[in-house]
Amino acid sequence: MTETSAIVILIAAILTNNILLTNFLGMCSFVACSGQIRTAVGLGIAVTFVLTMTTAINYAVYYGILISAEEAAELGRAAPLLSTDITHLSFIVFIAVIAAFVQLVEMFVERFSPRLYFALGIFLPLITVNCAILGASLFMVIRGYNFAQSVGFGFGAGVGWALAIILMAGLRQKMNYSNIPEPFRGVPIAMIVTCVIAMAFMGFAGMVAIQ
């Protein structure tokens, strides 16, 4: 399994194992922020950036500090900084890293693109609790990726999430002009459309498979 190249994992994370469409992580901001393509693109880029960076940092933190020496040896990795096993901290540490990174991204966006900052509004700081981001870090550990694979996976998951929300935003913009039966307007039709997109993405399933 560790033989899978980072590129394959990247493509798989975008298409066959899209974190949003197959694992249904990060649904809240996906539904809430997909009204306009412009906002969706901005949020997609922000999520991709945060995902890539946090998987890389969390990789370093997990295998550099949290894991025990024996386990590292068993997995054939370099000895960690601390020999004690403190992997029980992984959730809280991952979240702390993510929170700090989101703050940083928020400052960047506010400084260099106030327009995007206002468009994203509350959803920018809420990336912190976007489950896709914590999910990617946890998948990285569960699936035993090496560093290149982790970064590829993080980036791929981000691109996949961005792709899904941009598709969704495009469809919702079109749907503004269509005559939807009244009970389906708003969130219900968004859910149905999400299902259809997810089913369409299942068409990629035979291409590559990652666990």
Added chain:
Amino acid sequence: MVYLWSVLSFGSLTTALAALLMVAERYLVSYGICKLDINAGEKPLEVEGGRTLLSTLYENEIFIPSACGGKGTCGHCKITVTSGGGPVLPTETPYLSRKEIRSNVRLACQVKIREDIYVRIPEELLNIRMFASTVESVSELTHDIKEIRLRLDEPAELSHRPGQYVQIQAPSSNEPVFRAYSISSPVYEPNKVELVVKLVPGGVASTYLHSLKTGDTVHFTGPYGEFRLNEDPSVEIVCVGGGCGMAPMKNIIYTIYDKWPDRSCWLFFGCRTTDDIFYLERFEELAKKHPNFHVVYALSEQLGPDERWEGETGFIHLSVDKYLETGVKRQAFLCGPPPMIEAVTRVLDEKGIPSDDIFYDEF
């Protein structure tokens, strides 16, 4: 061992992240010097960008009223931003009418200075000043309400209208916070400011005010508030308060009887139990001196076994309904919790007081 390592490694990791953020904040959040123009060139200022309009104006000694202290919950700090304020934020829209949004009214506490900014501030607000004062006396009115008298030091006098309020500066862990308190001392004591403060559990300002002792220094800004007392002595004044909403009434009543000894005035005050009653004796004394002054206190809760009360019972709007006749020209001032204000406004409306003549402080 594992606990030690857990604490140590998590602690150092969070410290490293915090340090990174502080460095980033230093370089990213500075916007350099921006121009702040007030009333089209009347008072041009050069200010450090990156902070809110409210706090920047405050630093330049322009005190915009704000009861919540910049949290965006009171909606008092409305000023006109003609350009450079950015789009209206979702945190502002609940407090702005469509007309206000069209005429560029913004909440100063939500607007961040990012570029040169042009604002319009009413002349009256530019006259608000910062006062330094000394605590002259502190007395306990009830188990959780204190009366605090302040003697003004610098400037030595504050001229205000009854019903206006000041903003007390309370120290807190990072920045000082401001909270609004009505002036309860009458206007003929210009070198004094008296406050009636109820201790709110966990409240920054009320905890601070309750901890004050005689001789302590207190800073505040003021006066704020739009209320104008009707100067026609034939108009009856109706004051309705509840809980600790007494301060503005006391000011209004004493000011009235200083100026017009025969003017007609009603004070209705709602309490829960006999423990919450205060100032009743002094108002009864005042009523003896001025026969046109009527005091009604009402208790809303059931009397305890050892309590004695001969006055009104039930919520205060019932007493208002009972005592006031219709068809008298009146001006009303209400102060208390929102449900009380709502109930009393309905009663006063039935009594024929137009809504323009009903003023209130909600808290």
